[in-house]
Structure formats: C-alpha cells, structure tokens
Amino acid sequence: MRLPRWFAERVEPTAPDAELRVSTIELFFDLVFVFTITQLTSLLVGDFTRHDGEGFTGQGTVQAILIFGLLWWMYSGYAWLTNTVPPERTARRVLILCGMTGFLIMALAIPHAFSGSGVAFALGYLVIVLVHGGLYLQATAAIARVVPFNLAATALVLAAAFADPPWNYALWTAALVLIWTSPVFIGQKGFPLHPAHIVERHGLLVIIVLGESIVAIGIGATDGHPGAALIVTSLLGLALTAAMWWVYFGRGESGPEHALARADVVRRTRLILGAYFYAHIPMLLGIVATAAGIKKAVGHDHLGLGPAVALAGGTALFLLGDLWFRRVLGLGRPAVRIAAALLALATVPIGLWSSAAHLGALVVLVVAMISLENVR
Secondary structure, eight states: OOOOOTTTTOOOOOOOTTTOOOOOOHHHHHHHHHHHHHHHHHHHHHHHSOSSSSSSSSHHHHHHHHHHHHHHHHHHHHHHHHSSSOOSSSSHHHHHHHHHHHHHHHHHHHHGGTTTHEEEHHHHHHHHHHHHHHHTTOOGGGGGGTTHHHHHHHHHHHHHHHHHTTTHHHHHHHHHHHHHHHHHHHOOOOOOOHHHHHHHHHHHHHHHHHHHHHHHHHHHTSSOOHHHHHHHHHHHHHHHHHHHHHHHHTTTTTTHHHHHSSSOOOHHHHHIIIIIIIIIHHHHHHHHHHHHHHHHHHHHSSSOOOHHHHHHHHHHHHHHHHHHHHHTOOSSOOOHHHHHHHHHHTTHHHHHHHHHHHHHHHHHHHHHHHHHHHHH
16 A cells, blocks of 8 residues: 555664663653543442432443443553654654644543433544554555554444444444454454553553552542541552552562564464453552542542452452463563452452551552562
C-alpha cells in the first residue's frame, strides 16, 4: 500500500536489540490515560455512596471493569505502537495527540457511559482505533489483522448506547471478550518489540497509577481537619501505596528485561502479551480498588462493607496480578504471594471496625510478605 508522503515519514528502523527509551510525548499521553483511571475510581466510590438508600449495589464496579477492559486494550496497543513507530517526527506526534483527544473524550464520558454518554465514549474509542491503525501501518502490515477486531468492538459499544439494561451490559461484555480473545486469532508474528521500552513504559504507568492512591488521600481528607486520626490514616494510606510500589519495583527492572531479551522475537511478543497485558489487568484494577478504599478510609472511623472489600480485595488482586506477571516471565515463587493475598481478603472485618486498623493490618501484611521473600 502506497502511503501519503506527509504520513509515511520514514525513520531508520531501530534494531530489535537496540536501546529505545520512553519519550516525553508518551509520558504526556499516559497522563491523559490516567485521567480515565481517576474517573474509574470515582465510579467505584460512587458505588459505595449511593444517595438512594440502596448502599453498595455493585453496578459501578461492573461498569468500571468493562470500561477498563476496553481502555486497557487500546492503551497497550499504543504502547506497542510507540515501541515500533517511535514518535520522532511532527506528523507522528500530531497523530499521537489526536489519540490523546480520543482518550480524553472517553474519560469525560465514563461517569455516564451506560446511561447517556455511550455515543461519546464510542466516538472517542473510534478515534483512538483509527489513529492507532493508521500509524501502525507505517511499520507492519500485520496490523491489518488487528483493526477489524477493534472496529467490531467499537461497533458493539456504539450499539450498547442505544440498548437498555441488561442488553447494553451484554454488548459491552461481547466487545470485551472479542478484543481480549483476538490474540488467539491474530497470532504474535509480525510484531517485534523492544524489551527495555516495554518494561520502562509499563513501569512508569504503574507509578503514575499508584499516584492515584495519593490523590485519593488528598480527596478523602478535604472534608476533615488535620487532627491526629486523619494524619495517622493518611500516613497508613501512603504506607500501603509505598508497599505496593515495593512489591512491583523492589527487585528492579533488570529481571523482566533480561527474561524478555533472552526470548526469540515471536516468543518475546507472546511473553509481553501475557505479562504486560493480561497480568497487568488485575494489578491495575487492584490499584484502582485500593485507591477507592483509601479514599473512603481517610476521614472515617470505620468502613462500610463495600469500601472494606475494595481495600482488602484490591490489595489481594494487586498481589495476585504481580504473581501472575512474574510467573509468566519465570521470576519469583508463588507460595508467599498466594498466602498474603488470602490473608489480605481476611482483613475485611477489621475495616468494619476501624479504618486505621484495616490500613495498618494491610501494611504489616505486605511488608511481612516482602521481608519473607527477601529472606528466601
């Protein structure tokens, strides 16, 4: 296919084993994506604070999972895109900025994506799908196998905007299943990736998303005076976030990078798909749930059942996701992580009694797990 001259800006290809660093425009792009994470956290918090007397319904949680699944697929697609087509020229950067507008439109539509803003969400999704497919075409024709799945998922989300419950949920679920299973039909050939860039890009994203927990502390503390109880709870929220950072980054990035570098091109793509797409799903959802729980814990003596489950379950989900991530790459041992995740779930009753005690128990648990792993 002959591409327009302004679009087909040729840059010397980066060798598969050459160093490729994350660019500033990619970090700028990630900030817009993280705004969608902030919106998902608000969706979860809204699930815990219904004003109609229903309490926790789970509706916002289901919506957050479905929305995140679609967002994460395309975010990963853009991480692969800039890994293959570095945004070094003006046209490429402008198109990346266009993709950012699509994510911003979706972020704005998230609070009412299932009740009036579904069309806006679908249009934003269409923008990022078209930009992604067009830019990737500069590097490989293999993207032609991916685009039909992305367009079909967009069509399902658009159709859901005109359907009533439960059919709109069914259409969203169908879109999610379609794109998550598409790698089975697409295959991994034709997508060479640079390991160091993938590791660095996702590591930076995890740091930014963890920052959402810090923001949650600030939001949760806005209605209270900085007394001893509020300060202690806030510090415990920070300690839990720091412990989660240590779980992911405590052993550095060299292990995952070397594991990917040792694999051949096709197997490397398969490992990246397993470790940095699928395994990161529970980790990021865990961070979102934990942030929602921290937001409700700060400034409150005790938690309701929903926030307590979010806090404990989010921590457990993060630990299991990190375990999955390391098992795919052949790193770490599972026994301690599994035990810690189960114990985290068992802390739910503590939150019903005391928010600070619940946060403290989770901090002690994660720190103990890290210590045991270091000793072993």
